[in-house]
Amino acid sequence: MVNRRVHTIDWDRFLLPYEQAVEELKVKFRSIRNELKRKEEYSPIEFVTGRLKKVSSILDKAARLGIPLERVEEVPDIAGIRIMCQFVDDIDRVVQLIRQRDGRDMEIVEERDYIRHQKDSGYRSYHMIIRYPIQTAEGEKKLLAEIQVRTLAMNFWATIEHSLNYKYKGNLPPQVRERLRAAAEAAFQLDREMSEIREEIKQAQRLFERKSNL
Amino acid sequence: MVNRRVHTIDWDRFLLPYEQAVEELKVKFRSIRNELKRKEEYSPIEFVTGRLKKVSSILDKAARLGIPLERVEEVPDIAGIRIMCQFVDDIDRVVQLIRQRDGRDMEIVEERDYIRHQKDSGYRSYHMIIRYPIQTAEGEKKLLAEIQVRTLAMNFWATIEHSLNYKYKGNLPPQVRERLRAAAEAAFQLDREMSEIREEIKQAQRLFERKSNL
Amino acid sequence: MVNRRVHTIDWDRFLLPYEQAVEELKVKFRSIRNELKRKEEYSPIEFVTGRLKKVSSILDKAARLGIPLERVEEVPDIAGIRIMCQFVDDIDRVVQLIRQRDGRDMEIVEERDYIRHQKDSGYRSYHMIIRYPIQTAEGEKKLLAEIQVRTLAMNFWATIEHSLNYKYKGNLPPQVRERLRAAAEAAFQLDREMSEIREEIKQAQRLFERKSNL
Amino acid sequence: MVNRRVHTIDWDRFLLPYEQAVEELKVKFRSIRNELKRKEEYSPIEFVTGRLKKVSSILDKAARLGIPLERVEEVPDIAGIRIMCQFVDDIDRVVQLIRQRDGRDMEIVEERDYIRHQKDSGYRSYHMIIRYPIQTAEGEKKLLAEIQVRTLAMNFWATIEHSLNYKYKGNLPPQVRERLRAAAEAAFQLDREMSEIREEIKQAQRLFERKSNL
Numbered sequence: 122m123v124n125r126r127v128h129t130i131d132w133d134r135f136l137l138p139y140e141q142a143v144e145e146l147k148v149k150f151r152s153i154r155n156e157l158k159r160k161e162e163y164s165p166i167e168f169v170t171g172r173l174k175k176v177s178s179i180l181d182k183a184a185r186l187g188i189p190l191e192r193v194e195e196v197p198d199i200a201g202i203r204i205m206c207q208f209v210d211d212i213d214r215v216v217q218l219i220r221q222r223d224g225r226d227m228e229i230v231e232e233r234d235y236i237r238h239q240k241d242s243g244y245r246s247y248h249m250i251i252r253y254p255i256q257t258a259e260g261e262k263k264l265l266a267e268i269q270v271r272t273l274a275m276n277f278w279a280t281i282e283h284s285l286n287y288k289y290k291g292n293l294p295p296q297v298r299e300r301l302r303a304a305a306e307a308a309f310q311l312d313r314e315m316s317e318i319r320e321e322i323k324q325a326q327r328l329f330e331r332k333s334n335l
Numbered sequence: 336m337v338n339r340r341v342h343t344i345d346w347d348r349f350l351l352p353y354e355q356a357v358e359e360l361k362v363k364f365r366s367i368r369n370e371l372k373r374k375e376e377y378s379p380i381e382f383v384t385g386r387l388k389k390v391s392s393i394l395d396k397a398a399r400l401g402i403p404l405e406r407v408e409e410v411p412d413i414a415g416i417r418i419m420c421q422f423v424d425d426i427d428r429v430v431q432l433i434r435q436r437d438g439r440d441m442e443i444v445e446e447r448d449y450i451r452h453q454k455d456s457g458y459r460s461y462h463m464i465i466r467y468p469i470q471t472a473e474g475e476k477k478l479l480a481e482i483q484v485r486t487l488a489m490n491f492w493a494t495i496e497h498s499l500n501y502k503y504k505g506n507l508p509p510q511v512r513e514r515l516r517a518a519a520e521a522a523f524q525l526d527r528e529m530s531e532i533r534e535e536i537k538q539a540q541r542l543f544e545r546k547s548n549l
Numbered sequence: 550m551v552n553r554r555v556h557t558i559d560w561d562r563f564l565l566p567y568e569q570a571v572e573e574l575k576v577k578f579r580s581i582r583n584e585l586k587r588k589e590e591y592s593p594i595e596f597v598t599g600r601l602k603k604v605s606s607i608l609d610k611a612a613r614l615g616i617p618l619e620r621v622e623e624v625p626d627i628a629g630i631r632i633m634c635q636f637v638d639d640i641d642r643v644v645q646l647i648r649q650r651d652g653r654d655m656e657i658v659e660e661r662d663y664i665r666h667q668k669d670s671g672y673r674s675y676h677m678i679i680r681y682p683i684q685t686a687e688g689e690k691k692l693l694a695e696i697q698v699r700t701l702a703m704n705f706w707a708t709i710e711h712s713l714n715y716k717y718k719g720n721l722p723p724q725v726r727e728r729l730r731a732a733a734e735a736a737f738q739l740d741r742e743m744s745e746i747r748e749e750i751k752q753a754q755r756l757f758e759r760k761s762n763l
Numbered sequence: 764m765v766n767r768r769v770h771t772i773d774w775d776r777f778l779l780p781y782e783q784a785v786e787e788l789k790v791k792f793r794s795i796r797n798e799l800k801r802k803e804e805y806s807p808i809e810f811v812t813g814r815l816k817k818v819s820s821i822l823d824k825a826a827r828l829g830i831p832l833e834r835v836e837e838v839p840d841i842a843g844i845r846i847m848c849q850f851v852d853d854i855d856r857v858v859q860l861i862r863q864r865d866g867r868d869m870e871i872v873e874e875r876d877y878i879r880h881q882k883d884s885g886y887r888s889y890h891m892i893i894r895y896p897i898q899t900a901e902g903e904k905k906l907l908a909e910i911q912v913r914t915l916a917m918n919f920w921a922t923i924e925h926s927l928n929y930k931y932k933g934n935l936p937p938q939v940r941e942r943l944r945a946a947a948e949a950a951f952q953l954d955r956e957m958s959e960i961r962e963e964i965k966q967a968q969r970l971f972e973r974k975s976n977l
Contacts, residue, residue: 133801134801134802137797137798137801137802138798140794140797141794141797141798144790144793144794145787145790145791145794148786148787148790149787149898151786152782152783152786152787152897152899153899153900155779155782155783156779156780156783156899156900157900159775159776159779160776160779160900218900221898221902222898225896225898225903226868226896226898254867254868255794256791256863256864256867256868257794257795257798258795258798258799258802258860260863261867273491274525277487277525281529281532281536283543284536284539284540284542284543285535285536285539287539287542287543288535288538288539288542288543289539297532297535300528300531300532300535301532303528303531304525304528304529304532306528307521307524307525307527307528308525310521310524310525311488311491311518311521311522311524311525313521314514314517314518314520314521315495315518317514317517318495318511318514318515318518321499321502321511321514322495322498322499324502325495325498325499325501325502325503326498328498328501328502329497329498329501329502347587348587348588351583351584351587351588354580354583355580355583355584358576358579358580359573359576359577359580362572362573362576363573363684365572366568366569366572366573366683366685367685367686369565369568369569370565370566370569370685370686371686373561373562373565374562374565374686432686435684435688436684439682439684439689440654440682440684468653468654469580470577470649470650470653470654471580471581471584472581472584472585472588472646474649475653701919702953705915705953709957709960709964711971712964712967712968712970712971713963713964713967715967715970715971716963716966716967716970716971717967725960725963728956728959728960728963729960731956731959732953732956732957732960734956735949735952735953735955735956736953738949738952738953739916739919739946739949739950739952739953741949742942742945742946742948742949743923743946745942745945746923746939746942746943746946749927749930749939749942750923750926750927752930753926753927753929753930753931754926756926756929756930757925757926757929757930
């Protein structure tokens with residue numbers, strides 16, 4: 122039987138270095154979190170998650186961005202890191218910490234500020250695309266990865282929007298879209314109340330952490 | 336030197352069985368979560384955490400409840416389990432699942448519904464006190480433990496309130512109290528919006544999970 | 550197409566409660582380990598692992614034991630727990646600790662002593678079959694599980710034997726069988742040397758642990 | 764109050780970057796392990812552990828090496844990584860994989876081969892000192908770390924020797940020293956038997972892994 126496809130991919134092998142990148146980046150940002158908790162008793166990073174994009178979503182995105190399968194490694198978010206913050210202001214601090222590493226263990230390729238410029242849907246987050254080198258048994262590889270920085274409230278909303286978009290294949294019925302906007306507003310309001318009370322809470326948490334470590 | 340204290344406690348040893356209870360209960364509720372995710376593609380349990388009460392807080396609580404040190408094991412929340420739900424309605428389902436185990440691997444001692452009867456501070460959660468038997472190298476021990484069931488938004492708010500109360504030793508200044516109430520309102524609003532859109536989201540998540548498991 | 554099989558199994562669902570049992574039992578035996586390390590500064594349990602039997606192996610074993618598919622839950626080691634000890638003498642202590650729970654959170658169904666009566670192949674381990682109740686969303690279920698207790702050296706050898714038997718489908722060529730016996734002898738010798746020096750090592754470890762905890 | 768000590772160290776802060784280095788290196792070597800398991804169905808790395816040297820041991824070692832406290836970061840094994848192999852021959856492969864990274868994400872400072880040149884005590888292992896850069900909230904730091912590569916049998920023996928040396932403060936009584944040598948001989952014998960049967964086992968494990976992944 123002749124395989125007519127010009128380009129086939131062994132996805133398991135293809136994704137292996139991305140998995141490694143996700144693992145390393147999770148450890149690195151969790152270290153920053155722990156370092157700051159111990160030094161300043163407060164960390165702008167609340168928690169960190171990582172994920173590999175599913176193959177079907179990689180193919181969808183490649184098609185949408187007009188990237189041919191031979192250059193699928195140009196899809197920028199196959200490896201994804203998500204950094205959650207308690208307060209909106211923490212996001213800037215985290216972005217600064219990442220910029221500071223530019224040219225060290227990673228290179229920043231692009232930044233998008235969906236906090237100051239939120240999407241029509243109500244989506245808010247700060248996105249950074251980085252190029253990250255890993256060492257494999259076959260030598261060094263440089264991979265693209267996406268870092269999303271957001272508050273807990275932004276994350277809550279984004280997770281819901283993502284699954285609804287999945288269900289409706291991107292065509293949300295008007296009443297669902299409306300409800301989603303109302304939820305975005307409630308999440309936004311929670312972030313605003315948190316910002317108002319921010320200094321109070323941070324001081325309180327510092328005291329609390331210090332006591333807990335006794 | 337005469338030790339005048341009638342009752343001294345080796346806290347490290349005292350807490351060991353409670354630590355074991357927390358570990359076992361975390362595993363058990365996480366199993367329920369996984370079981371339901373796989374069978375129904377939706378679980379009312381989003382995630383589960385556990386903690387041991389700090390010695391200083393155990394002493395404070397014993398004093399507040401009028402429990403003498405010789406009977407400190409009557410403090411009901413030395414072992415604490417927290418079950419987080421996505422929607423307010425999920426809380427009832429979780430409570431049912433726990434009641435169903437009464438007389439099996441645990442006994443329910445008491446329930447308090449701070450959802451239908453929220454505290455003046457704005458605090459909302461469902462509390463259950465259970466008696467839980469563990470097997471140690473020295474034989475069986477029955478311990479009290481507290482299970483708190485709440486939504487993500489209730490949890491977010493409660494965590495903040497806890498650290499502020501700690502900072503002000505329970506005497507929140509009026510303006511802080513006011514801000515906290517505004518944040519509780521925002522959290523409550525987020526829960527309400529979520530409930531409105533609940534069926535939509537649950538269906539969408541089921542679809543999403545199913546696809547992800549392929 | 551007519552499905553002629555009288556009995557088909559949804560393995561994913563079937564294995565779910567076994568997975569839960571493995572998780573619970575791992576936590577429980579690790580708790581015993583930690584309890585003894587802290588109280589006696591020495592634990593007969595070095596570490597604990599758990600595994601689910603693969604479906605193909607469950608089917609093989611059911612066939613070998615003459616168990617029909619409708620009663621596949623009678624295969625005794627679908628859920629398996631392995632407890633590793635540093636010294637041969639520790640195995641007895643662990644067995645005592647398990648017997649002490651009989652009628653509490655588990656029931657002992659059967660014991661086999663392949664330490665005093667090693668198999669012809671060179672295999673040594675202590676086996677216990679237990680019946681273990683778990684609470685699921687659908688109520689209580691009682692499952693069989695197998696606990697294997699062995700030294701690190703016994704485990705090392707057993708792991709190798711297992712993969713070789715797999716490769717040769719149980720028909721090891723004479724020269725491989727011979728080599729395996731030589732390795733069993735070396736492992737046995739290591740256990741014997743360890744037993745000789747046992748009291749020295751245990752005291753040293755206690756001192757070492759105590760210092761490390763300062 | 765005048766602090767008369769010329770040099771005091773905030774050990775908690777001092778050790779923070781070493782802890783980060785240990786975490787990153789563990790993730791990196793575990794990635795290599797997973798990569799090879801998936802690509803070649805056999806990995807020379809069986810498992811990886813990491814540890815921070817205790818402060819008292821750092822001080823002892825600094826004194827022994829004549830390193831003043833102001834330059835305590837010259838102690839080469841404050842951060843320690845241990846890589847365990849199944850077979851003696853695997854050690855060379857692991858050493859090659861590390862050398863290949865020299866000048867990439869780490870620099871090799873020194874190598875010591877206690878396999879070909881075992882210590883009088885019976886100790887066998889391959890040691891590498893590396894310089895490893897980490898990114899902290901305060902910028903890049905380069906730290907020394909020690910990597911020990913050894914078989915499971917070597918590791919078993921070394922752990923025991925370590926605690927006995929601790930107990931006797933390095934002055935082992937002759938009969939203990941003798942017993943320890945006998946145990947080293949048994950461990951060495953086990954490694955030799957394993958090497959004899961190596962190709963058989965590796966093939967068997969590959970088959971076994973492949974089946975398990977179905």
